[in-house]
Amino acid sequence: MTARARRTVGLRHTDPSDVSLQEALEALADPVRRSILRVLAGEPDFARACGAFDLPVSKATASHHFSVLRASGLLEQIDQGPRRLNRLRRAEFDARFPGLLALVLTEDEPTKTAS
Amino acid sequence: MTARARRTVGLRHTDPSDVSLQEALEALADPVRRSILRVLAGEPDFARACGAFDLPVSKATASHHFSVLRASGLLEQIDQGPRRLNRLRRAEFDARFPGLLALVLTEDEPTKTAS
DNA sequence: ATCGGTGTTCGACGGTGGTCGAACACCGAT
DNA sequence: ATCGGTGTTCGACCACCGTCGAACACCGAT
Numbered sequence: 001m002t003a004r005a006r007r008t009v010g011l012r013h014t015d016p017s018d019v020s021l022q023e024a025l026e027a028l029a030d031p032v033r034r035s036i037l038r039v040l041a042g043e044p045d046f047a048r049a050c051g052a053f054d055l056p057v058s059k060a061t062a063s064h065h066f067s068v069l070r071a072s073g074l075l076e077q078i079d080q081g082p083r084r085l086n087r088l089r090r091a092e093f094d095a096r097f098p099g100l101l102a103l104v105l106t107e108d109e110p111t112k113t114a115s
Numbered sequence: 116m117t118a119r120a121r122r123t124v125g126l127r128h129t130d131p132s133d134v135s136l137q138e139a140l141e142a143l144a145d146p147v148r149r150s151i152l153r154v155l156a157g158e159p160d161f162a163r164a165c166g167a168f169d170l171p172v173s174k175a176t177a178s179h180h181f182s183v184l185r186a187s188g189l190l191e192q193i194d195q196g197p198r199r200l201n202r203l204r205r206a207e208f209d210a211r212f213p214g215l216l217a218l219v220l221t222e223d224e225p226t227k228t229a230s
Numbered sequence: 231a232t233c234g235g236t237g238t239t240c241g242a243c244g245g246t247g248g249t250c251g252a253a254c255a256c257c258g259a260t
Numbered sequence: 261a262t263c264g265g266t267g268t269t270c271g272a273c274c275a276c277c278g279t280c281g282a283a284c285a286c287c288g289a290t
Contacts, residue, residue, distance in 0.1 A: 021222045025144040030278080031137060051236060061279055063238055082236045082287045099214025107136045145248080166266060176249055178268055197257045197266045 016073035016089060016096040024097055027072035032057060033065050034104050037074060040088040041105045049083035074101075131188035131204060131211040139212055142187035147172060148180050149219050152189060155203040156220045164198035189216075 028034060032055055039053060055062050066086070069075040073096065076087040093101050143149060147170055154168060170177050181201070184190040188211065191202040208216050 020225070021149075021218060022144070022146060022225070025140055029137070029140040029144050032278090034136075049236080057278085058280055059237070060239080060281075064278075067238085079237095079287090082234095084237065097218055100218060103136060103212055103215060110135070110137070141247095147248090164266080172248085173250055174267070175251075175269080179248075182268085194257090194267095197264095199267065 011077055012071060013076060014071050014073045016092040019073040019096060021097070023072045024100065027068055027074060028100070028104055030065065030068075031110070032061075033069055034107065035109070036065060036069065036086075037088060037101070037104055038107070038109070040075075040086055041090070045087040046078060046080075046085040049085055050077075051083065126192055127186060128191060129186050129188045131207040134188040134211060136212070138187050139215065142183055142189060143215070143219055145180065145183075146225070147176075148184055149222065150224070151180065151184065151201075152203060152216070152219055153222070153224070155190075155201055156205070160202040161193060161195075161200040164195075164200055165192075166198065 028037075035055070036053060040048065050062065050066055051059075053062065055065075057065075066075065066077070066084075070077060074089055074093055076089055077084050078087075079085075090101060150170070151168060155163065165177065165181055166174075168177065170180075172180070181190065181192070181199075185192060189204055189208055191204055192199050193202075194200075205216060
């Protein structure tokens with residue numbers, strides 16, 4: 001923990017070692033959630049807030065997805081002022097499910113086909 | 116292919132290299148399907164027919180699950196007389212999604228908690 | 231104290247997927 | 261040709277999940 005003003009709030013953070021394969025697969029089976037993880041993988045920890053993801057869903061839905069990722073041990077979040085910063089729990093999750101996160105991060109982003 | 120009487124029928128077999136991560140994760144996100152894969156992993160290829168799995172679902176539902184597994188590149192099936200024999204496409208699928216199948220096969224079977 | 235910005239929560243809605251029984255198709259053997 | 265066994269297909273049902281707008285809570289700054 002740095003000297004910066006960061007509050008680790010009472011958020012329901014599930015430890016990856018407590019996550020079942022069922023939960024992990026369900027969490028990763030959503031394309032929006034996987035895209036969140038890929039963005040986080042390309043940046044320093046806690047560099048991006050929830051609102052800064054340019055997701056194709058509403059605020060409410062995005063919030064739901066972050067909640068799922070947190071509950072499945074994939075995300076750690078801390079509050080800094082009004083925004084909530086995110087960190088990909090890369091090492092911990094990979095220790096629990098070796099190779100799984102790597103598959104998600106190396107996935108070639110499927111481009112939207114115009115209807 | 117051995118000299119035994121086996122017919123490789125015109126079943127919709129998807130090659131693992133044509134399977135997206137999305138499809139793979141959706142296929143593996145069901146516990147019944149994962150249990151099928153684990154059983155197959157513990158036996159020789161084409162040793163077990165669809166009806167010999169002791170699944171907690173009806174015949175119709177089981178058939179649906181086998182169809183999904185076949186369509187996601189996880190299963191190969193051949194017809195032998197009236198029954199349909201199954202093979203886990205272990206190497207091919209692992210080449211497409213390294214480590215993913217291993218996670219499923221090493222999963223500790225979650226026991227049903229009595230309600 | 232008020233305001234703009236950020237994120238969550240609350241119903242509600244709709245689509246999808248797992249489930250089933252029943253009917254059907256296929257095979258081998260009698 | 262009929263029968264039992266195996267597996268698929270067809271509707272239908274239902275629960276769950278992703279989705280949304282609206283309302284709310286929180287923070288920092290004005």
